[in-house]
Amino acid sequence: MSTTAEVPVSPAGNPIGFGRMLRKEDQRFLRGQGNYLDDIKLPGMLHGAILRSPYAHARIVSIDTAAAEAHPKVKAVITGKMLEGLKLAWMPTLSQDVQAVLATDKVRFQGQEVAFVVAEDRYSARDALELIQVEYDPLPPVVDARRALEDGAPVIRDDIEGKRDNHIFDWEAGDREATDRVFAGADVVVAQDMLYPRVHPAPMETCGSIAHMDRVTGQLTAWSTTQAPHAHRTLYALVAGLPEHKVRIISPDIGGGFGNKVGIYPGYVLAVVGSIVTGRPVKWVEDRSENLTSTSFARDYHMHGEIAASRDGKIRGLRVKVLADHGAFNGTAQPTKFPAGFFHIFPGSYDLEAAHCQVTGVYTNKAPGGVAYACSFRVTEAVYLVERMVDVLADELGMDPAELRRRNLLRPEQFPYTNKTGWVYDSGNYGHTLEVALEKAGYSELRRQQEEGRARWRAAGGSPEKPGAGGQHLMGIGISFFTEGVGAGPKKHMDILGLGMADGCELRVHPTGKAQLRLSVQTQGQGHETTFAQIVAHELGIPPEDVEVIHGDTDNTPFGLGTYGSRSTPVSGAAAAVVSRRVKDKARIIAAAALECSPDDLEWELGRWQVKGDPDKVKTIQEIAMLAHGTLELPEGVEGHLDASVVYDPPNLTYPYGAYICVVDLDPATGRVQVERFIAVDDCGPRINPMIVEGQVHGGLADGVGMALMEAIQFDSSGNCVSGSLMEYLLPTSLDCPSWELGETVTPSPHHPLGAKGVGESATVGSPPAVVNAVIDALEPFGVRHADMPLTPAQVWLAIRGRPLRTDIVE
Amino acid sequence: MQVPAPFEYDRASSVEEAVALLERHGAEARPIAGGHSLLPMMKLRLARPERLVDLNDLTDLSYVRAEGEWIALGAMTRHAELAASDLLARHYKVFQDAERVIADPVVRNRGTVGGSLCQGDPAEDLCAVVAALGGQVVLRSSGGGRVVAARDFYLGPYETVVAPAELVTEVRIPIRPGSGSAYEKVERRPGDWAIAAVGCFVTLAEGSVADCGIGLAAVGANGYCAPQAEAQLRGQPATEESFRSAAEAAAASCRPQSDQRGPADYKRDLVRELTQRALRRAAARAMAGGA
């Protein structure tokens, strides 16, 4: 289905509305004219560097900064003790916990911030770190989350009054008794343990901040790598007691966020303190290892799933227990009432009788954060769980995984559908999307080829005892069907630290008909400057090149909570549509005044109001803009100008979904896996700019291949992070990716003004289970039912031998 | 940005000058070639030379040429130049095989033959190739030159016989007309260091293996080679059966360590599988006329 056929074309060749157009932001990025944080240089600017803990868990005995202070280029050395004096040694996290800005009593993870040096240049700041003497008294660390709650486990958070264990929270959703009843009466029950390993967003640009506290005016300006500038402004005000009207956060061009740039890191606060202490602007930019070892990770969910079904393949219930490793401080970014994010979506896309899950969060001596990386607020983990469980069940029943899904997907007439945790899926035609994907993949032909391949492997001498004999490879086919809940969120349900998740938006149409759209969300590569201009074009008929999208500066944009969790189009996209409609309504009144008729006599044609039945009597939106700013007498109560503003509170989340099919080639002799084909059919409602949507999907699929096959932040038993560089934390490259085969179905959201659903995370959510299911499918001749990600060659080789490894800890 | 500790910098314009600079500044001075091993270590402050002597102007050390019964590779020849060399392609396809899987194009454009050997990383692919081929390393110091067999060049991981004020200037490979060679590597992702890798050559005579060399990377093999396996294969018929037993000998002879790339028994199994594959492919090339 195409939504772009009848869209008129602007003088610049762009669609006046939805359709493919090159991104407006690409010009500056391709010409090297972007302005990233580290490009910014202020007069008199100093540079900061952070001394970090070499230990996962240790008491700080003493810190001697004298030699560092004596360094000729050092301007200040800041320690936790000094921050205590300013009441800034601890800061609140996004999850009602506190996190040390600089350690005072203990260090609680390797890489934790211990001291901050401010110097005239970055090299001197780094050199001076080595002049600081810290005496540590090492303590036994908690590295294995599964042992965090054992009696006698070292207590990590003894800073919390009365804390005697490493427990953070218990949370549950669904109906426990109903689920137990279904399980008790089910023909088939299968269980599986699985780990969604700790992974890292690893954006190309690391995190950083430049703080400038003007001592005369008391104005703090902070240029920060932030996905949520407005939330940061309020947090600075709350944390540091700064007057919010004198805090300005500027988020310049951002080189990738993926959730890594949602929270406030100690380095940001330290840049502010450094500027207060020195009276000069202070820049702090972390290096690659700092980014990987100390900033927000994602996942780290140890899951136990159980699925109940009838013998003929009707899924009846799902029961889940999760142990969530939150690291040393509970810094998870998510709406306040949701300690396990939106894990509620774990029943997935299926028509179940009952479901229940319980999540327990624990502290470990690892970096804090969580839910970054196409955060999706734990939808990623939930989808992985259910899509793996469905394959485990298919294996148990000896049923084709496509057929099993076909029999259990929600049917179109069930929408809006209230799932077993009470969430209302807005719209869907799941079966259709699955069939489109199967058709595109040539599914039955693939299964036939797979059988032939297995026969060749056996004929050449391949067997469980001799996996590599004969040199034949094995094919694997994996399916996943995912439903996400994105676009947080309705104010009545969701807030972050008391801030509602509604987004402001302002539209100003200038006298000559050119427009500026001001948004609270902050692009990190998603193409906001193009997509949002196209929304205005679609609503008002102003060519997208005539609409400037302004974002990333709290002084110049309305309040809102930022870009993450695929919320920009569901929330701010809706706001942009609604604010455009307000302008359109006002334009009607002005046009009527000019045409000397009643507004009711006018009808809208894209870009113009015209008299019904008399299309010669017409005013274009550009003419109306000039009239609105001119001398035309307007009706009683109508003010001039053509501006509007709105605060959009979404009535519900939107629920994009998709059917993914992955085909892998697996060498059973070496364990090496190559993704040969990937078919991704996404339904995110109408696509505003299909090219940008496809780009989002491409990136997410590559992410998914990375997580499934190579990415993991791992620790040794002493709590040393062994994944602190891109030599060890492997990211996928083009050589790991096939030519993606994309498809679409279009099922609009009934409550979003454009029907759009948000797509930023779809592929990151949907692809890992497809890849893992494909690898496990390839291993069918060995009777393998599960192995944890990442499915590295070694992990596959071990799985063939029935002894896959834990992937959170390296011995 | 990761920043190294302070250091001084000289740019040598001749081998003599480089050697003299190294001698003058003693053990704290280090030559730098492509910098793709040394600079990352400096940025992590694992290496802290007080002075760098830059070899990148020594373009006369950049060549691949036939000299009598040898192919000579200048120490400053880049990975990319090895990959592109027709001469090497005509004599030893093992170089192309290996270069295709060493790092990525950016690293291959800068990294050098000399740097690879002198780095002596246990997983360095070129070390295994040169060891398999029974190459020699030519060294220069103010006292003159010396030649060391590649297999005797290494004292242990990251340790070589190169003296503080000594430079590697050339690597030599004996020409073996009609021989076949091949390289097999398994890594976690293209561009990553090997989990295990095997390079080899075979010379055939009347269906038997007249001569062979087997090099191993990333599995703790002394001098990156597998002499027992070679001894076992020499004189045997060039059959799957012989390759299998040589592969088993190679697997038995190495000492891999368990790490993030995988457990030791996996790596050992890979050596067996990859040795067999490499020998099979090298023999096929030999039978097709060589390379």
Ligand SMILES: Cc1cc2nc3c(=O)[nH]c(=O)nc-3n(C[C@H](O)[C@H](O)[C@H](O)COP(=O)(O)OP(=O)(O)OC[C@H]3O[C@@H](n4cnc5c(N)ncnc54)[C@H](O)[C@@H]3O)c2cc1C
């Ligand atoms: C991301 C990445 C991935 C890589 N992957 C692989 C891989 O898969 N396989 C692989 O084999 N290699 C790999 N490498 C290493 C690469 O091959 C390097 O180029 C090589 O190891 C060193 O060569 P260089 O010229 O850069 O040496 P440099 O870094 O300049 O020097 C290395 C060492 O050798 C010394 N040295 C250099 N030249 C001489 C000389 N002529 N005489 C005496 N001493 C000298 C230096 O003092 C230093 O100690 C990788 C490197 C990177 C950065």
